[in-house]
Structures are given as structure tokens and as C-alpha cells.
Amino acid sequence: AQKITQTQPGMFVQEKEAVTLDCTYDTSDPSYGLFWYKQPSSGEMIFLIYQGSYDQQNATEGRYSLNFQKARKSANLVISASQLGDSAMYFCAMREVNTNAGKSTFGDGTTLTVKP
């Protein structure tokens, strides 16, 4: 079974608007971490935000926030006030602490295009 599912291959958003990128995950490990990475067209992978399975509050980092719904096993990335530089591919990843120590599983990504 796919451990990380990103159902939106491509998304468009108008500049200055907010956008939500979906991520659902599957694990039986009670302890895990969820990560979002950005990959611009230049190719590098940039860490954006982290959410732990035991965190009570949703993570935020500047314009990025993570909408964590544990019961639904979803960890959606919200980008507020989109900028042209946000156009990139975005990957959701999960690290299971007890069952796959040291390894991360990545989704297939969502390509975000910000329109001027």
C-alpha cells in the first residue's frame, strides 16, 4: 500500500492567494514525523516544515502551515499569500520511528504553479 499519497499532480493558484496541497499517509507506527519539501525547477530539495505525530498544535513556518488531522491521517500543506517563487514541486514525506528507523518515504509530489 502506498504510504504517502499526494492526489494532486498539478495545482494552480493566483498570486497572493492561499493554496492547500494535500497529503495522506498510512502507518501503524504511533510515532512518526511528517515533512514537506520544496523542489524548484533548479532541482534542489528544500526542507519546509515538520509535524510530529504527538504534536498537539499544527506546525507553522512563516507562510507555510501544516493542517494535521491525525484521525484522518492527513497532513496538508497550506501556503498563504502565494508568490511567484512558490512555483515548484512539493513533496510530502514520512519517517516512522519504530518500524522503519532512519528511513523516509516520499510521495510522488504536487507541481504548484503560481499565476501572476
Place this chain on the structure above:
Amino acid sequence: NAGVTQTPKFRILKIGQSMTLQCTQDMNHNYMYWYRQDPGMGLKLIYYSVGAGITDKGEVPNGYNVSRSTTEDFPLRLELAAPSQTSVYFCASSYSDKGGNQPQHFGDGTRLSIL
């Protein structure tokens, strides 16, 4: 700050040739990883290491080998290159991660074409 350094950045190989992709990190990270990324796809884990002298297979290890003789270096060896190994290869590292909360730091990638 160098971070994770991969060499070469680009390479073209002929079918059947061998090569080593180099990866070094200067952050004293215990964990290191090799991924491949095919066009328009996510990252697939090839091999990983939780410390010097310790390596383990990921989900797509066939056709590759690794070694980890030092904390800093984690080279990936391709033996008998095949067209299916055409991809972008990323090396990554992170701190020891007992709590599952350490992000990975990535190199800039190696674009490899097998012709």
C-alpha cells in the same frame, strides 16, 4: 557552509560501464541516504546508512552498491550501467533520529544518462 556535496553534477555513461557517485557531508550527520528521482516522480530510496560501517537496502537497491567507511562519505557505485538507471540521484543526510523529527539535508543531485 558546504552541507551535502555531490560529484559529478552531470554524467553520461555507456551501457555496461561503471561509475561511482560521490557524496560527502560536513555536518557530522550519522544518517545518510541515496535516492533516485525519475522524471516527474518522487524519490525512491536506494540505500541508506545509520553510521560508519553500517548500510542497508532501500526499496530499489538492484544494480547499486554503497559503502560507508567514514561518517562524512557515502559513495554510490553503479556496476554495469543500464538505461533504466538514467535518473537524477540525490544524496541526503540527517542527524540521528530517535524521535523521527530530523529533516534531511540534500545535495544538489547528479543527473545521470545511460546511452
